[in-house]
Amino acid sequence: MRGSAAAGQPALPVRLLGALGGTTLDGLEHLGRFGRFFGEALLAVVVPPFKLGRLVERLHFIGFRSLVIVILTGGFTGMVLALQIFFTLSRFGSEAFLGPAVALSLLRELGPVLSALIVTGRAGSALTAEIGIMRITEQIDALVVMALDPRRYLVVPAIVAGMIAFPLMTAIFDVVGIFGGYLVGVHLLGLSPGTYFGEMQTFVDVEDVMTGVWKSLSFGVIVTWVCCYKGFHCGHGAQGVARATTQAVVLSSVLIVVWDYFLGSVLP
Amino acid sequence: MIRVEGLWKSFDGQPVLRGLSLEVGTGEIMVVIGRSGGGKSVLLKHMLGLLHPDSGRIEVDGLDVARLRGAALDRVRERYGVVFQSGALFDSISVLDNVAFPLREKTRLPAAEVRARAEQQLAQVGLTGMSHKNPAEISGGMRKRVAIARALVTEPRIVFFDEPTTGLDPILVNAIHRLILDLHRRLEFTAVVISHEIPEIFSIADRVALLHEGVIVEEGSPEAILASANPVVGQFIRGEADASLLSAAMTHPGRHPA
Numbered sequence: 001m002r003g004s005a006a007a008g009q010p011a012l013p014v015r016l017l018g019a020l021g022g023t024t025l026d027g028l029e030h031l032g033r034f035g036r037f038f039g040e041a042l043l044a045v046v047v048p049p050f051k052l053g054r055l056v057e058r059l060h061f062i063g064f065r066s067l068v069i070v071i072l073t074g075g076f077t078g079m080v081l082a083l084q085i086f087f088t089l090s091r092f093g094s095e096a097f098l099g100p101a102v103a104l105s106l107l108r109e110l111g112p113v114l115s116a117l118i119v120t121g122r123a124g125s126a127l128t129a130e131i132g133i134m135r136i137t138e139q140i141d142a143l144v145v146m147a148l149d150p151r152r153y154l155v156v157p158a159i160v161a162g163m164i165a166f167p168l169m170t171a172i173f174d175v176v177g178i179f180g181g182y183l184v185g186v187h188l189l190g191l192s193p194g195t196y197f198g199e200m201q202t203f204v205d206v207e208d209v210m211t212g213v214w215k216s217l218s219f220g221v222i223v224t225w226v227c228c229y230k231g232f233h234c235g236h237g238a239q240g241v242a243r244a245t246t247q248a249v250v251l252s253s254v255l256i257v258v259w260d261y262f263l264g265s266v267l268p
Numbered sequence: 269m270i271r272v273e274g275l276w277k278s279f280d281g282q283p284v285l286r287g288l289s290l291e292v293g294t295g296e297i298m299v300v301i302g303r304s305g306g307g308k309s310v311l312l313k314h315m316l317g318l319l320h321p322d323s324g325r326i327e328v329d330g331l332d333v334a335r336l337r338g339a340a341l342d343r344v345r346e347r348y349g350v351v352f353q354s355g356a357l358f359d360s361i362s363v364l365d366n367v368a369f370p371l372r373e374k375t376r377l378p379a380a381e382v383r384a385r386a387e388q389q390l391a392q393v394g395l396t397g398m399s400h401k402n403p404a405e406i407s408g409g410m411r412k413r414v415a416i417a418r419a420l421v422t423e424p425r426i427v428f429f430d431e432p433t434t435g436l437d438p439i440l441v442n443a444i445h446r447l448i449l450d451l452h453r454r455l456e457f458t459a460v461v462i463s464h465e466i467p468e469i470f471s472i473a474d475r476v477a478l479l480h481e482g483v484i485v486e487e488g489s490p491e492a493i494l495a496s497a498n499p500v501v502g503q504f505i506r507g508e509a510d511a512s513l514l515s516a517a518m519t520h521p522g523r524h525p526a
Contacts, residue, residue, distance in 0.1 A: 138356035145316050145350045146370050147342035 054157035063165030074173035078180025099196040100203035102181035115173040116219035124227040128248040131231025132241035166220030275324035286482030302479035349419035357403040364399035409440040
């Protein structure tokens with residue numbers, strides 16, 4: 001027999017295995033809670049009573065109040081896209097395809113992804129912080145002891161508003177971006193307006209538009225789900241809310257990019 | 269009636285409640301006192317069904333809250349009114365909307381009736397004319413009174429007060445205690461009050477229970493508690509520091525023990 005320390009503690013490989021197992025179980029439990037949170041919220045989406053007033057308020061908060069920054073970034077994204085694509089196309093003598101190139105880039109990829117990232121930064125973070133503060137100031141407990149379901153007031157309206165607002169914000173981003181590209185391509189780089197829009201009509205299909213719509217719709221669900229979950233399960237005090245907000249924005253942003261790749265590979 | 273039997277609860281292996289038992293009779297005001305971090309709020313959260321015990325029973329009118337979930341638990345909670353330590357007022361809506369909230373969400377009363385009842389409740393706690401204000405715009409004492417008005421607007425049979433006077437000046441403390449007593453006489457609810465305000469809180473208590481190290485060490489009328497020979501009770505009532513705190517003060521004479 002070895003010394004008492006060796007007798008009292010399991011061997012190092014066993015401890016490492018134990019730590020690995022513990023971490024895996026914690027991760028799985030967390031994932032289970034995350035999934036269950038979404039499942040219960042989805043159930044509350046279809047089972048009355050519906051909080052229409054809260055939905056309108058959330059739409060205003062997530063959608064309308066993100067409008068200025070979405071228009072601004074959409075416009076400049078279209079402009080810089082036109083500038084870069086024009087110089088690339090001019091090397092092959094294909095400047096005429098500037099319109100479809102800008103439109104397809106925006107409709108299929110940049111519109112949904114960038115507008116989702118912008119709305120996450122503006123509204124998603126605020127959503128987590130608001131719910132987190134309600135958690136630490138016992139406002140959520142107050143709803144529970146009134147025999148009311150806090151998810152119905154805080155989560156369901158946010159998810160439904162996300163499903164409505166994200167595609168709308170993306171549509172606005174795309175339109176403003178296409179006109180930003182028009183401004184640079186036609187007024188700065190000398191392309192004819194007819195070529196810019198004419199070629200766009202030839203090459204852009206409804207499928208391209210729908211790809212963007214499906215993406216933005218799913219981003220709306222992902223962002224509001226993650227942000228509400230993180231707010232609901234935030235730690236103690238101001239530090240807990242701050243950590244939850246950071247985690248919500250980081251996780252939402254990563255999931256947007258990963259989910260974008262997945263959808264990009266399965267959608268036509 | 270509320271009957272707590274053999275309640276055990278641990279957090280991360282640390283026991284907070286160690287087989288606690290307590291009985292609150294219908295219509296009485298039971299005051300639970302004890303040191304900070306002693307488990308008073310944990311006990312309250314068990315009674316509210318916000319926490320579930322490791323073992324033990326919490327009977328409310330014969331129903332075991334510890335075993336109930338979902339709609340069955342909500343039916344028990346519909347008898348409750350709760351005044352949270354922080355007030356827990358919804359900060360995005362006005363004072364009136366806060367008080368009207370439970371009526372709007374839990375009853376089918378017409379809007380005018382809801383408004384009238386909420387205003388009447390605010391008047392009962394002495395806050396006439398404050399209806400339109402936001403909770404952030406009123407003082408701490410007023411927020412507590414709004415919280416009391418919101419807890420009582422549905423005319424609950426059982427009201428829980430979690431340190432309703434924490435952070436208020438002595439005049440406001442007495443005013444809130446008088447208000448609780450006055451409302452109790454009028455509405456005849458059962459009350460569980462968690463408090464630190466000694467001896468002021470004794471003036472409204474029918475019975476007092478001292479929670480120490482996870483169990484109720486003494487229980488009785490305020491007079492019996494004040495006359496108790498139990499050293500733990502004496503230490504708490506007279507605010508005498510225990511040996512560990514005194515030793516900390518001696519080691520760090522420039523600091524006050526927390």
